[in-house]
Amino acid sequence: MIQEIREAVIHGQAKDVVPKVQQALQEGVAPDVILREGLIDAMREVGRLFEEGEFFVPEMLIAARAMKAALEILKPLLVDQGVEPLGRVVIGTVKGDLHDIGKSLVAMMMEGAGFEVMDLGVDVPSDKFIEAIRGGANILAMSALLTTTMPNMKTTIQAIHEAGLRPQVKIMVGGAPVTQAYADEIGADGYAPDASAAARKAQELLGK
Amino acid sequence: MKRFVALTCEALARSVYAAAATAPHTVSVRLFRQGLHNTPTRLRNTLQAAVDVIDPGECDAILLVYGICGTSTIGLTARHTPLVIPRAHDCITLYLGSRQRYQQEFDAHPGTYWYSLDYMERAEPGMTLGVASGGIAEELYTQYVEKYGKDNADYLMEIMGEWGKHYDRAAFIDMGVGDGQAFEQMAHEQAQRRGWLFERKQGDRRLLTMQLSGDWPEDEFLIVPPGCAIVQTSDDGLIGVSQSG
Numbered sequence: 001m002i003q004e005i006r007e008a009v010i011h012g013q014a015k016d017v018v019p020k021v022q023q024a025l026q027e028g029v030a031p032d033v034i035l036r037e038g039l040i041d042a043m044r045e046v047g048r049l050f051e052e053g054e055f056f057v058p059e060m061l062i063a064a065r066a067m068k069a070a071l072e073i074l075k076p077l078l079v080d081q082g083v084e085p086l087g088r089v090v091i092g093t094v095k096g097d098l099h100d101i102g103k104s105l106v107a108m109m110m111e112g113a114g115f116e117v118m119d120l121g122v123d124v125p126s127d128k129f130i131e132a133i134r135g136g137a138n139i140l141a142m143s144a145l146l147t148t149t150m151p152n153m154k155t156t157i158q159a160i161h162e163a164g165l166r167p168q169v170k171i172m173v174g175g176a177p178v179t180q181a182y183a184d185e186i187g188a189d190g191y192a193p194d195a196s197a198a199a200r201k202a203q204e205l206l207g208k
Numbered sequence: 209m210k211r212f213v214a215l216t217c218e219a220l221a222r223s224v225y226a227a228a229a230t231a232p233h234t235v236s237v238r239l240f241r242q243g244l245h246n247t248p249t250r251l252r253n254t255l256q257a258a259v260d261v262i263d264p265g266e267c268d269a270i271l272l273v274y275g276i277c278g279t280s281t282i283g284l285t286a287r288h289t290p291l292v293i294p295r296a297h298d299c300i301t302l303y304l305g306s307r308q309r310y311q312q313e314f315d316a317h318p319g320t321y322w323y324s325l326d327y328m329e330r331a332e333p334g335m336t337l338g339v340a341s342g343g344i345a346e347e348l349y350t351q352y353v354e355k356y357g358k359d360n361a362d363y364l365m366e367i368m369g370e371w372g373k374h375y376d377r378a379a380f381i382d383m384g385v386g387d388g389q390a391f392e393q394m395a396h397e398q399a400q401r402r403g404w405l406f407e408r409k410q411g412d413r414r415l416l417t418m419q420l421s422g423d424w425p426e427d428e429f430l431i432v433p434p435g436c437a438i439v440q441t442s443d444d445g446l447i448g449v450s451q452s453g
Contacts, residue, residue, distance in 0.1 A: 062360045096318045098374035147276045147297045154442050177279045185442045
């Protein structure tokens with residue numbers, strides 16, 4: 001059954017995933033096993049297929065959608081089971097920037113890797129990110145799709161410094177015009193060129 | 209009198225021709241397809257190849273009449289002849305005449321869809337700005353249904369269409385060259401269909417004129433000496449030069 005869940009996630013069959021997860025639970029499979037071996041493992045495979053050029057953005061989106069449908073069922077059960085997420089991520093597209101898709105894909109890939117993700121959406125001002133860090137997020141992931149809005153990543157990092165919160169959060173940045181060099185220049189901890197790499201980078205930053 | 213070669217985008221064609229026609233120098237204009245910016249690597253490779261075929265001594269400077277254009281111009285390297293590029297994010301700065309004016313517009317209305325005569329008259333099939341047609345979306349939807357099933361196709365179209373929800377203004381920039389009335393009307397109609405505010409903006413060829421006239425103040429233009437490459441910076445100057453290339 002786990003194998004079937006995994007396959008359905010990889011192929012983006014959201015409608016099939018839900019009954020399969022329910023069936024697995026009825027058969028007594030532990031929620032964390034379904035999460036690890038069914039969902040996280042499937043999304044890792046999706047990431048691999050994307051990096052090898054076999055999957056493109058639509059395939060990733062529908063796989064992530066299927067994963068999310070399954071995760072919705074598992075979430076309350078995982079809480080009951082006392083399963084801790086890999087980390088708590090706050091993610092958003094920076095102030096002035098209205099691009100959504102890439103950031104949402106990163107959010108879904110991170111969820112698929114076992115993180116708890118708070119997606120603040122687009123056009124997010126520094127103080128909203130800061131609020132989320134105060135609320136316990138230990139990874140901040142910022143996206144900018146325009147060179148016009150990229151400076152707002154730098155502004156946000158400065159604001160986090162000023163709020164005295166910099167030591168307690170790992171900061172990662174991404175988006176089409178963003179490079180590793182730019183990430184280094186503005187003092188981010190990590191950069192990832194795509195959604196799959198972003199999920200891996202987040203784990204790396206937390207040493208997991 | 210100096211000789212310049214101006215490499216520019218179709219989106220600026222009429223304005224660059226106008227500036228070249230009245231420049232105090234001899235300016236040869238070479239146009240490149242506007243769709244190239246969708247793939248910054250392709251635009252970068254195209255421009256570098258165009259720089260590389262210019263012979264030593266053919267001109268005094270190569271004018272890159274482009275912005276950063278999604279990092280397309282980052283990494284471009286001057287060979288034997290200096291490159292001159294405006295400190296601009298993209299063509300909107302060049303249309304509006306200064307990056308301060310673009311910033312003001314951007315801050316006031318980040319969700320602006322920009323239109324111009326050049327951009328629209330030279331639109332390529334599949335381009336998203338201005339004249340994206342319903343036909344393209346339908347074709348994509350059919351493909352998605354075949355590949356991923358109707359349920360997923362509906363989801364993908366919804367996600368991919370979300371960008372439109374964040375826009376609230378259409379702005380047609382009139383550069384004062386050519387008759388753009390029909391295109392302005394088209395932009396207006398698209399804005400009405402989408403429920404966006406419509407505004408007509410007067411363009412300003414100031415930066416273009418300065419670039420083609422050899423008037424390159426440091427705060428508005430970057431001069432890339434031979435052997436150096438353009439790099440992105442995180443300060444207000446947007447771009448700088450690197451020796452490493």
